[in-house]
Amino acid sequence: MTAAATDSRALTVHLLERGLIDADDEIDISPLTGGVSNDVVAVRGQRCDFVVKRALDRLRVEQTWLADPARLDTEGRALRVAGSVIADRVPRVLDLDDGYLVIERAPHRWRMWKEMLLDGVVHQHIAEQLGRALGIWQRETAGNAVVAADFADRTAFVQLRLDPFHRAVRDRHPDLAVPIDRTVSAMDQAAVCLVHGDYTPKNVLVDPDGADLWVIDWEVAHLGDPTFDPAWILGHLLLKTLHRPVVAPGYAAAARVFLDALTRTHDAAIDLDPEQLIRQTGCLLLARVDGKSPVDYLDDAARDRARTWARRLLMNPPVTVTDIWELSS
Template identity: 65%
Template sequence: MTAAAACDTAALTAHLVARGLTASPAGVEIHPLAGGVSNDVVAVRAPGLDAVVKQALGRLRVAEEWLADPARLDTEGRALRLAGRIAPGSAPEVFDLSDGYLVIERAPDSWVPWKQQLLEGTADPAVAGRLGSVLGAYQRATADRDDVLREFGDVTAFGQLRVDPFHRTIAARHPDLAEAIGHTVDVMAASRVCLVHGDYTPKNVLVDPDGERLWVIDWEVAHVGDPTFDPAWTIGHLLLKTVHRPAAGAGFAAAGRAFLTAFTESIAGALPIDPAQLVRQTGCLLLARVDGKSPADYLTADERPRVRDLARRLLIDPPETITDAWELLA
C-alpha cells in the first residue's frame, strides 16, 4: 500500500471502532478492491464484520478531468436501503452510513459481476430476466411518489457523472448529432417519474454461481427521473458485448429480449415507457462508451467504429424498437 492508503486504513479502522461495527482495532483486515473510477473501495474483515466500505472521490480516475460531489455517497446509502425495502435481497444491506463512509454487506466470494460472465460470452436469459423484473419493481414502487421525489430529487451527481461526461461530451464531439442528443437530454430532464439507478449495467450486477440470486450495487447517482435511462443502459451494454463477442451475439440478443420482457411485465403498466426515447438513450450510451469521457476499455480499435456506426444509426435513423438494434449488427 501507498502511504496515503495506510493513513486511510488507519482512519477507517478508527471509524469502524467508533461506530461500534467492531470492538477493537485488533483483527481488522482491510484489502483494496478493484472498483470503478469514482470511489475508493475496500473489503473489511473483523470480528463480527464482513463488509465493503466505500469513500467517494472528488476527482475521478480517468484521463480527462472529471469532478463530482462526494456527497453522492449519502445518496447511494439511502438508495440501497430503499431498494432493499422494495425488492428484498436485490441489494446489499447497509450497515452504516456516516462521516463519509458507506459500510455495506459483502457478497460471498463465489459471486461475480455479470459483466465478467458476459465478456466470457455467457449470457444467461434467466439472469437478464431477473434483472428486468427487479428494475420493474423499483420503478413501479416509486412511480409518481412525492416522498421519493423529495428524497431523491437532486440530480447534481447525475449531471456530473452521467449527463455532462456522456451526453453533453458526445454532443460536442459530434455536432451533427447534437440536435438528437439534445432532444434526448431535454426529454430526460422533463421526466421526473420514478427512481432511476443511473448505472444499471452489468458491472454493477453481482450474481451467484447458479444465477438464482443477484444484487444491484453502486447507486451513487440515484435520482427521480427518466424511466428509459436504466433499461437503455442494460440493453446498450448487451449490444457492446455483441460487438466485442460477435460469436455470442445470439445469446446477448436473447438476454436483451428476456430483460425487456420481464421489465415490461414487472412495471405492469404503472408508468409509461417511450420506445423512441429508449432507442435514443441507448444510442447515446453506445456513443459515449467510445467517444465520451469514460470509453469502454475492452473495445478494440476495430470494434469502436462498429459501435460508433450503430450509435449513429440509432440516433439518426432509429428502428421501431430497441431489440431491432441486433439486426443492424447482423
C-alpha cells in the same frame, strides 16, 4: 480504497466509534478494484465482513472529471429504498456516516455479471431477474412523494452521467446534436420514478449459477427518466456483441428477455417511451466509446462499428430498440 488512498488508522477509528468493530478485533483492510469514482475496501475479521466506500472528488480517468462526494449519502439512501422494496436484490446498509458508507459484502464466490458476459456466458434468467427487479423498483417508486422529495437533486447525475456522456459525445459529434439534445431535454422534463443511473453489468453481482444477484453502486440515483436504466443494459449488451460477435444471438435474446420482464412488471404503471429508449441507447452506446470513460475491451474496428450502430439508433431508428441486432448482423 486503493492502497495509497487508504488511511487504515482513520478508518479503524471510525469503525470503532460507530460500533462496527470491537477494540480487540483483528481486522484486515484490503482494497477492492473495479471502479473509478470511489475508494472501496473490504474489512474482514473474526466477527465482521463488510465493504466500506468513500467517494472521490476527482475520478480515476484520463480526462479531468470532478464530482461532489456527497453522492455517497445518496447511494446509502437509495440502497435503503431499494432494499425496502425488494430486500434480496441489494446489499444491506450497515452504516452511513461522516463520508463512509458501510454495506454488506457479497458472498466471496459471486462475480460481476460483466465478467460472465465478456466470457461469452449469457444466462437468460439473469437478464429476466434484472428486468423484473428494475420494473418493480420503477413501479413502486413512481408517484411516491417521499422518494420524489429525497431524490430530487440531480447534481451527481449531471456530473457523472449527463456531462461526461451525453454532452461530451454531442461536442465530439456535432452532427448528432439534435437527437442528443432531444434525449437530454426529455430527461430534464422527466421526474417519473427512482432511476439507478448506472444499471450496468459491472454493477450486478451474481452467484456462479446466476440464481441470485445484487444490484450495487446507486450513487447517481435520482428521480427521473425511466428509459435511462434499461438503455444502459441494452447498450452494454450491444457492446458485448461487438466484443464477441459469435455470441450475438445470446446477447440479443438477453436484451429481449430483459425488456419483456421489465414491461410486464410495470403492469402499465410506467409509460416507457420507445422512441426515447432508442435514442437513449444510442447516446449511451456512443458515450462508452467517445465519452470520458470508454470501455477498455473493444478494438478500433469494434469502436467504429459501435459508432455506426449509435448513429443508426439516433438518426434512423429501428421500430424497436432490439431490432438493431438484426439490422446490424
